[in-house]
Amino acid sequence: MTLSLGDVLVLFGLVGVVAYVFQSMRVRELALSAARRACRDAGVQLLDETVSIQRLSASRDAAGRWRLWRQYRFEYSIEGLERERGHIIMLGNRLQAVVIADRGAVAGSRGHDGLH
DSSP: OOHHHHHHHHHHHHHHHHHHHHHHHHHHHHHHOOOOOOOHHHHHHHEEEEEEEEEEHHHHEEOEEEEEEEEEEEEEESSSOOOEEEEEETTTEEEEEEEEEETEESSSOEEEEOOO
């Protein structure tokens, strides 16, 4: 069995898509963990136990390498009455910031490595 150049390119494309999906799932889990920590530290309740991607773009990290920049949104409640929105910034697999807007607090640290 021989593969043509087109077959090889399709195979590499599929491998790339699968790798992207798995990496995106890992980064989303890191963002959810950061949201849980930030809500716990701020004394608020994370609602729905989820984060959702809001923005996606390419950006350079501190070393000048291109990484995917992701902004995730999550909802929390201060006293269980109303939903408030916060967001998380991830650059590659590194946590850049967690913002709980109505508390005026930014949790997390720039450059925090999400791979423990």
